Amino acid sequence: MLLVIGALEPGRRRFSELRRDIGDVSQKMLTQTLRSMERDGLVERTVYAEVPPRVEYELTELGRTLIAAVDPLARWAEEHIEHIEAAQRRHDARILVS
Template identity: 60%
Template sequence: MDTTFPDLRRYGGAEAFLRVCKPNTVLGIFTTKWTGLVMGALLDGPRRFNELRRILDGLTQKMLSQTLRSLERDGLVSRTVYPTIPPRVDYELTELGRSAIGVLQAIGEWAGEHADEVIAARNAYDERAREPVRPV
């Protein structure tokens, strides 16, 4: 039995597979459905909370709040409160947030190009899962 391990340098070394790896921690930012969509909605400039809610169909107020709070915490979105009555709050991508847009656009392009294939694979998998188990 071959007990050699693959060269892990191309993955950032063995620590790339560890839960505490810094890049893995940061990659977690982009694993939610709404992160990329909220950041995309902010691409053209600052927006108010309710404007974001109107743009992002299906996003609940609670999830938008959580997503914006998380993005602000991670330094990707800034929140500006204006001293008006009622208070006006704008959300905007930071420079760090803008630097991630290319990656998000690439993922979006890939998703657009391969959506039909992924949906077909899911349907085929679901169809197989409905079949009775057959002994080999």
């Protein structure tokens, strides 16, 4: 959810743009996250009657209130990304050995 909020902060995005901006996320996981956020009133989904269909997502007013809370978490993650990735590699190596 945090990554979606960050990706939608600049404005409306199509699904493919979100997926590209977020990076390593499956279509299924992104779809589930967007649906959950839409249900919670954080994201608005707009479907345009075009061929092919065009769907865009944007933060609602309520969703935009989360930006101030997410920014410090994003900065923390950026500052500690090397430690996080090292921990992930150690974890993955243990799983492969098991």
